[in-house]
Amino acid sequence: MAHPRERWSYRRSLSRREFLRRSAGSAFALSSAGAFLAACGKASNPTFVPSVGPTGSGGSASPSGLPFPLARKDNPVTWPIYDDNPLIQSGLQPETNATLKIYNWEDYLWPRIAKNFGKEFGCEVEISTFPDYQTGISTIQTAQVDYDIYFPDPSILGKLIFGKLVKPLNLDYIPNLKNQWLQLQSPFYDVGSQYSVPYTIYTTGVAWRNDKVSEDIPSMSNPYESMWDAKYKGKIRLLDDYRESIGMALLKNGITDLNTENPADIELAKNDLLEMVDLVNVKLDVSDYTNIPEGTSWINQAWSGDMISAQYYLPTSVPVEALSYWYPPQGGGAVGSDNLVVLNTGKNPVLAHMFLNYMLDQKNAFDNFYNFVGYQPPQSNIDPDRLVSEGVIPKNLDTTVVRPEDFDKGYTYLELSPTGDALWNSAFLEFSG
Amino acid sequence: MSRRKREADSKVGGVWYPRWFWPAFATPSTLWLLFLFVVPFYAILSVAFGRIDPIFGNPVPVWNPFHWDSTAFRFVLNQTFLRGGIYQPAFMRTLIYVGSALAICLVVGYPVAYFISRHGGRWKTFLLVALIAPFWISYLMRMLAWVNLLQDDGLVNKSLHMLHLIGAPKHWLEGEGITVVLGLVYGYIPYMILPLYGALDRIDRSLLEAARDLGASPRRTFFRVTLPLSKQAILAGSVIVTLPMFGDYYTQDLLSASPKTTMVGNVVDHAISSPFVTRAAGLVTVMMVLLIVPMFYYLYSTARASREAA
Helix, strand or coil, rough: CCCCCCCCCHHHHCCCCCCCCHHHHHHHCEEEEEEEEHHHCCCCCCCCCCCCCCCCCCCCCCCCCCCCCEEEEEEECCCCCCCCCCEEEEEEEECCCCCEEEEEEECCCCCHHHHHHHHHCCCCEEEEEEECCHHHHHHHHHHCCCCCCEECCHHHHHHHHHHHCEEEHEEEEEHHHHHHHHHHHHCCCCCCCCCCCCEEEEEEEEECCCCCCCHHHHHHCCCHHHHCCCHHHHEEEEEECHHHHHHHHHHHHCCCCCCCHHHHHHHHHHHHHHHHHHCCCCECCCCCHHHHHHCCCCCCEEHHHHHHHHHHHHCCCCHHHEEEEEEECCCCCCCEEEEEECCCCCCCHHHHHHEEEEECHHHHHHHHHHHHHEECCCCCCCHHHHHHHHHHHHHHHHHHCCCHHHHHEEEEECCCHHHHHHHHHHHHHHCCC | CHHHHHHCCCCCCEEEECCCCCCCHHHHHHHHHHHHHHHHHHHHHCCCCCCCCCCCCCCCCCCCCHCCHHEEEEHHHHHHHCCCCCCHHHHHHHHHHHHHHHHHHHHHHHHHHHHHHHCCCHHHHHHHHHHHHHHHHHHHHHHHHHHCCCCCCHHHHHHHHHHCCCCCCCCCCCCHHHHHHHHHHHHHHHHHHHHHHHHHHCHHHHHHHHHHHHHCCHHHHHHEEEEEEECCHHHHHHHHHHHHHHHCCCHHHHHCCHHHHHCHHHHHHHHHCCCHHHHHHHHHHHHHHHHHHHHHHHHHHHHHHHHCCC
């Protein structure tokens, strides 16, 4: 089984040729960014006016330095529908002789699902991948590509909408939205699902090999501290992701605002991470799904979906019971969702809407999760308890199951102001070397 | 035709050629250099001295040098050259790793090239192919193979243990600088061996025989004849090997991934996927300027050798 968010295979192993292509490409192509900014200035809705958008309301402008609000649980945002970026009309027929172009993480969609969609709707489906959001957005921004569908998380949704890179959704085409968990049918970061629909959900916690680690991590007073345990020097790994690594250090210190822009908080987290370098010789990658089963790491910061996939990477000599995953049982950890959006660069907006609906279909969503991706869809018909009782998820990994209440009690990584983002990035770069 | 113009033109084999004739042959390589080096380098400078799109965090190159903003570049310079700068450890590590890897490449590569050129006989071609064959496999796959070999219970530890060279498994993959250095050596050593082989194979045997006839011992013959005659190849191999090593980041990623072994290439790689692309471009520029010094030495040395040969 392949792995869902296999960013590693791209980002961490970029060939020199690819590196040069990307560098040169961005250097030349991004010259259009200036034009883009100029275009933003000329757009029909140059600045976001909360509550008085053409069809939008809610959300208050933040002092973030951004021309749009930062969505927060206590500051839900209804994005406006811009005059020059309207919805497609209802009742249109799908495009004919079309190739639907999907721009996704590596191995984050079951190819058979894509193939079946193509067969059912009489089109070709082409999947391209991006290694990280920065590259993904840069590519879309160049407008040299005509991708139809993209998979952003809430931390980049605002800029995609404000930059009019994504098309507002005509929900007439997406009746399956009703299959999703109620709070994700109209999430606070996109009230009314005007631009996005949920694709997968996950938590971020601590995974470990219980046959190698003697401590009972869940019973520790602060299980995050297990990652600073010098006894396991060389066998501890963090996710190579600036939000996740700093976020975990924040949670360890009891700071639950995972979008804090307080320099003192970030400094505290950074110093804790720097301490890990000497203390446990921490390593950074996003191969949690192979590290733990193969024993390369014994304690690993991990995504819940990756731990579901991890069972397929176990050597034959290691039983699945050796895998453990901890996420705060009462909630209150890092929780996230990836979403589906329709890109303005695409040539097939009707097919794209239909694809979104197709992926929100109960059977398709489950098949995609169970057969390939490993990341749970927020489908209301999927009973988290039955996932374990019916053997979809091993009993010892029942903590990987994401429940609706996790989204009520958990903390999501959201969009930061440019200053805040620079603060987080700067701290991470100092830590990672 | 004026006398001056006539003098500027040249006569070869009784035929007069206009003075632009011979330099014209450099046009393709000049264009190549212009489009594949000068223009990309200017693009990097335009990014290093450019701006960052405040919304998307992407670089906005500034092509007009009069509008360049040196903030990011000054940050890179300060953090590289001032005491306690955050980039200093990566620069120092890179220097040490590349220097060590180069030394090992030479120590291992020279005898191999020497052996093939002198004693390869009819097996020369086979030996060369055997040497290069593993490198038909992608660099990534070869490094991943090493990940398996170097694991705690991998073949390397098992072999060392069997030979009683180690008591307990050595944790090669847990952020060890030596592993990164050996990875670099393995990845780049053929590029050292091939130019060395070429030079050693071309050495006129009569020079060696003359040295022996004049009473030089084999050791003295090597140090007074063979080694000086292969100096240019050593320099060429060193340049070919070290330039990509200085920019390498995936060897560290695959064989270590620890912040303790981060090289400059990794810092650049991390910065590229952050809102600090201007700093990444600044780091690349600093590295290029630093590497120009040994490059000029190489060019100077090659030119001098050509003059001496003439």
